[in-house]
Amino acid sequence: MQFAGLGAAVMGMWTCQGVIASSLLTRERWxxxxxxxxxxxxxxGRVLVPTTLALSTIGLYTVIATILWERWVxxxxxxxxxxxxxxxxxxxxxxxxxxxxxxxxxxxxxYRSSWSLGASLEYPGWLLCGFVIPxxxxxxxxxxxxxxxxxxxxxxxxxxxxxxxxxxxDLLLCLLIGSAYAVLASFLGxxxxxxxxxxxxxxxT
Amino acid sequence: xxxxEARDLRRTFRTRTGVLRRTAKxxxxxxxxxxxxxxxxxxxxxxxxxxxxxxxxxxxITLLLPTAGSARVLGHDVVDDVREVRRRIGYVFGGDRGLYxxxxxxxxxxxxxxxxxxxxxxxxxxxxxxxxxxxxxGRERERVEGYSRGMRxxxxxxxxxxxxxxxxxxxxxxxxxDPVGARELRATIASLIDVGKTVxxxxxxxxxxxxxxxxxxxxxxGEIVAEGTPQHLKRLVxxxxxxxIETYGVGEPAVEALSAVAGVQSVAVxxxxxxxxxxxxxxxxxxxxxxxxARLDGVRVGRVDTREPTLEDAYVELVSRA
Amino acid sequence: xxxxxxxxxxxLMSYRAMFNWLSPWILVPSLIVSPICQILLFAYIGxxxxxxxxxxxxxxxxxxxxxxxxxxxMSATIEGEREGRTLSVVLTTPxxxxxxxxxxxLPVIVNGWAVAMVGVLFGLLVLDVHIPGGSWPALLLxxxxxxxxxxxxxxxxxxxxxxxREGAVLGNVLFCLxxxxxxxxxxxxxxPGWMATVSPxxxxxxxxxxxxxxxxxxxxxxxxxxxxxxxxxGALYAALGLLLLSxxxxxxxxxxxxxxV
Numbered sequence: 165m166q167f168a169g170l171g172a173a174v175m176g177m178w179t180c181q182g183v184i185a186s187s188l189l190t191r192e193r194w195x196x197x198x199x200x201x202x203x204x205x206x207x208x209g210r211v212l213v214p215t216t217l218a219l220s221t222i223g224l225y226t227v228i229a230t231i232l233w234e235r236w237v238x239x240x241x242x243x244x245x246x247x248x249x250x251x252x253x254x255x256x257x258x259x260x261x262x263x264x265x266x267x268x269x270x271x272x273x274x275y276r277s278s279w280s281l282g283a284s285l286e287y288p289g290w291l292l293c294g295f296v297i298p299x300x301x302x303x304x305x306x307x308x309x310x311x312x313x314x315x316x317x318x319x320x321x322x323x324x325x326x327x328x329x330x331x332x333x334d335l336l337l338c339l340l341i342g343s344a345y346a347v348l349a350s351f352l353g354x355x356x357x358x359x360x361x362x363x364x365x366x367x368x369t
Numbered sequence: 370x371x372x373x374e375a376r377d378l379r380r381t382f383r384t385r386t387g388v389l390r391r392t393a394k395x396x397x398x399x400x401x402x403x404x405x406x407x408x409x410x411x412x413x414x415x416x417x418x419x420x421x422x423x424x425x426x427x428x429x430i431t432l433l434l435p436t437a438g439s440a441r442v443l444g445h446d447v448v449d450d451v452r453e454v455r456r457r458i459g460y461v462f463g464g465d466r467g468l469y470x471x472x473x474x475x476x477x478x479x480x481x482x483x484x485x486x487x488x489x490x491x492x493x494x495x496x497x498x499x500x501x502x503x504x505x506x507g508r509e510r511e512r513v514e515g516y517s518r519g520m521r522x523x524x525x526x527x528x529x530x531x532x533x534x535x536x537x538x539x540x541x542x543x544x545x546x547d548p549v550g551a552r553e554l555r556a557t558i559a560s561l562i563d564v565g566k567t568v569x570x571x572x573x574x575x576x577x578x579x580x581x582x583x584x585x586x587x588x589x590x591g592e593i594v595a596e597g598t599p600q601h602l603k604r605l606v607x608x609x610x611x612x613x614i615e616t617y618g619v620g621e622p623a624v625e626a627l628s629a630v631a632g633v634q635s636v637a638v639x640x641x642x643x644x645x646x647x648x649x650x651x652x653x654x655x656x657x658x659x660x661x662x663a664r665l666d667g668v669r670v671g672r673v674d675t676r677e678p679t680l681e682d683a684y685v686e687l688v689s690r691a
Numbered sequence: 692x693x694x695x696x697x698x699x700x701x702x703l704m705s706y707r708a709m710f711n712w713l714s715p716w717i718l719v720p721s722l723i724v725s726p727i728c729q730i731l732l733f734a735y736i737g738x739x740x741x742x743x744x745x746x747x748x749x750x751x752x753x754x755x756x757x758x759x760x761x762x763x764x765m766s767a768t769i770e771g772e773r774e775g776r777t778l779s780v781v782l783t784t785p786x787x788x789x790x791x792x793x794x795x796x797l798p799v800i801v802n803g804w805a806v807a808m809v810g811v812l813f814g815l816l817v818l819d820v821h822i823p824g825g826s827w828p829a830l831l832l833x834x835x836x837x838x839x840x841x842x843x844x845x846x847x848x849x850x851x852x853x854x855x856r857e858g859a860v861l862g863n864v865l866f867c868l869x870x871x872x873x874x875x876x877x878x879x880x881x882x883p884g885w886m887a888t889v890s891p892x893x894x895x896x897x898x899x900x901x902x903x904x905x906x907x908x909x910x911x912x913x914x915x916x917x918x919x920x921x922x923x924x925g926a927l928y929a930a931l932g933l934l935l936l937s938x939x940x941x942x943x944x945x946x947x948x949x950x951x952v
Contacts, residue, residue, distance in 0.1 A: 194774075277716040278716075280717035281716070283720075283721060283725075284721045284724050284725040287725055288724065291731055291735070296736055297732075298739070301735065301738075383946070427779075431783065432782060432943075433944055433947055434945050460780065466775065467780050468775070469705075469708035469777060471708060471709075471710075476704060476707070476708070477708075480701060480704040480705060480708065483697055483704070484781065484786040484791070485786070486693040486785065
């Protein structure tokens with residue numbers, strides 16, 4: 165139960181980021197403000213990262229809410245060996261998810277249907293990140309996919325710190341992969357804006 | 370015979386603000402509007418933004434119920450005989466919304482043909498004619514999302530004419546259209562009258578109203594303040610003639626001095642680039658030009674012009690009266 | 692005649708008007724990848740927890756995912772009119788409202804049916820699911836009925852969304868309700884008592900039950916009662932939706948409630 169309980173707590177963070185981040189700019193599109201955002205002298209990153217960080221804070225809320233629900237409604241009390249490490253791991257999950265969300269959000273500049281990709285990431289993420297089923301039980305060919313998502317490592321770190329192990333290796337990998345997504349996103353952002361300007365897809369809804 | 374008849378139409382809106390302490394506010398958008406439009410007439414409804422033009426139209430096309438008063442379209446009550454009214458009217462509004470963006474023009478028109486019950490056998494010919502009329506032939510298979518504002522506007526008009534309605538309501542149809550497009554649009558609207566349609570038109574362009582309308586009602590703050598032919602309206606205002614003086618760098622004191630000239634009723638300043646045009650509304654037969662120029666001593670003066678008041682002058686005076 | 696045309700031709704066209712933007716880029720992830728992942732997730736949870744068999748999860752989750760197009764597409768064909776400001780134009784037409792809105796349900800039902808079939812076929816090919824050849828006609832019918840009754844709920848949801856404007860949130864909540872209450876991954880019998888009393892009032896519950904039995908070799912006559920009840924539930928929601936729409940239209944004439952975007 166401890167396994168599923170911890171997974172359920174972190175799961176909500178994935179949903180907050182994956183589903184909403186990719187629809188961020190789509191909302192701008194619908195409101196007709198995407199062109200204004202792109203035309204502003206501020207870089208995409210500075211517009212998007214604060215927003216995805218905000219989404220992560222909603223994700224943090226879901227962690228707390230889930231833990232409380234588990235305790236009060238389902239009578240499941242999580243056993244956390246090291247609270248400081250646990251909190252650090254959860255915060256790392258939030259931070260790296262914001263970076264990953266930035267990556268998702270940026271694609272919407274060019275591809276107006278990317279929101280649907282984001283929306284349909286919910287189940288694959290639940291499946292791949294080891295929230296409720298151990299990554300090891302998945303078919304082998306799926307493992308690299310799991311490892312390429314920072315959240316898989318964050319989840320691992322959360323479990324380690326709850327069980328009294330050392331989460332540092334997982335945390336390091338999690339931060340590295342998350343930062344890689346952020347770097348990729350800011351590079352991609354520029355490319356995609358140019359491409360959108362070439363293909364005139366900014367004003368389309 | 371009367372096509373549209375409005376009797377003391379009133380409409381109030383309730384708006385609420387605040388989440389915890391909700392305060393309700395009543396806004397009277399239309400406050401007792403009455404008019405008659407004869408068959409085959411082109412009737413203009415002019416007024417500033419928020420004067421109640423669109424609300425009035427929405428009541429006439431059955432989208433809103435009047436709070437008080439009544440209206441009939443071709444003898445059918447707009448509150449009770451909803452179906453009958455809807456069958457006989459067309460409604461076109463300005464701006465670029467209100468179309469299915471992801472369908473082609475053709476499909477937009479086909480869909481509304483179904484909703485208006487245009488018999489399937491006639492649909493194709495009818496849509497063809499209308500596309501021709503509004504000049505979209507050849508582009509009808511493209512999705513509307515790629516259309517310019519003018520093309521959308523023309524598609525709106527074609528949509529409004531699908532079921533060959535007897536009465537058409539055109540709510541600012543020329544908004545945002547380029548001059549050539551607007552001229553074509555005016556020709557289209559005029560041709561509707563030639564085939565016997567009745568049209569209610571609202572617009573912010575006075576020359577358009579002057580050119581097209583048989584009769585005009587000016588609405589201000591929900592009330593009709595004047596009604597008549599364009600000629601009649603121009604005579605209604607007290608202005609005898611208008612003197613326009615182009616100046617460069619005129620100051621506030623000079624403008625005030627001009628208001629004091631005998632025969633001048635009002636002075637307005639219009640900025641046109643580097644220059645300020647002083648528009649003097651004068652009493653009939655008053656000779657003010659010399660006296661006015663004398664007061665502008667030291668100011669560089671360009672062209673001076675005396676003209677008859679236009680519908681715009683009349684309109685500005687009517688809607689700005691307290 | 693006009694009514695029939697509005698129902699069929701009009702329904703199809705307005706469906707296209709709302710979903711002409713659907714490209715493979717949207718369809719594949721949202722209607723193929725997602726349902727498959729949902730099925731996989733629950734089947735794997737089942738396997739690792741050692742409860743249920745693959746067939747149980749495939750039937751439940753495949754039918755559950757039909758609710759995505761049925762709820763969202765159906766409600767979007769109604770709600771989208773408001774966003775595109777075409778609602779006021781549509782409402783000034785003399786077209787009868789029942790065929791106008793009901794017509795939009797037909798393409799949606801086909802859509803939902805297809806999505807559920809994707810899930811069933813995936814289960815057949817990849818997971819441990821076997822369906823006797825003779826059961827197929829009955830299964831196809833049961834899935835169609837499930838899709839129709841979900842669309843009934845979608846119609847009601849569209850009517851509500853027209854007024855409250857948060858269609859997407861509403862859809863997600865309804866979808867989750869169906870996931871939990873209609874016996875998708877947890878059998879209705881295993882639910883706490885108060886939850887089990889809600890289940891029969893939701894679409895899908897009877898259809899999922901019927902689909903599982905049919906997949907196990909039951910004849911259509913054995914599940915007739917379930918199918919009829921499923922149809923009844925769907926019709927109930929559709930009727931509610933139509934009533935609500937007509938009420939909203941009247942309200943809007945009085946208070947201009949549908950005018951604001």
